[in-house]
Amino acid sequence: MATFFMFGKYTCDAIxxxxxxxxxxxxxxxxxxxGEITAMHALLGEYDLLFCVSLPGVADAxxxxxxxxxxxxxxxxxxxxxxxxxxxxxxTE
Numbered sequence: 001m002a003t004f005f006m007f008g009k010y011t012c013d014a015i016x017x018x019x020x021x022x023x024x025x026x027x028x029x030x031x032x033x034x035g036e037i038t039a040m041h042a043l044l045g046e047y048d049l050l051f052c053v054s055l056p057g058v059a060d061a062x063x064x065x066x067x068x069x070x071x072x073x074x075x076x077x078x079x080x081x082x083x084x085x086x087x088x089x090x091x092t093e
Contacts, residue, residue: 001035001054004061006068006078008049014073022072026051029067033060049074052081 023040030037035055043050055061058080065076082090 002057002061003038003081003083004053004055004064004078005081006049006051006053006061006065006076007047008051008068008072008074008076009046010048011073011075017073025071026068029071030055030064033064033067035060035064047077051076053078 027037030051030053033055035053037051037053039050039052041050042048053061053064055064061078061080065078068074068076
C-alpha cells in the first residue's frame, strides 16, 4: 500500500452540504477502492481538508480524487508520501 496526502478545497456549494453522513460516504468510497483513510483533519489556510490515505497505487489515488470530488463537490489535490525513515533509506543507498 502507498500513502497519499489528499488536500481538499471546499466550494461554496460543498460547504452547504457538510455532514457526518457525507464524511462516512467519503470513507466508504476510499474503502471501495481498496484503501483506508488513516487520518482526516480540517485545516486553516490554503486548503480546508487533509486526508491521509493508504491506497494500492497511483491509479487508485487518481480514482479516489475524482470519486470524492463527484461525491462531495470538494476539489482534491493528491500527492504520494513516504515516511522520513523510508526517505532516508532511499536517498542514502
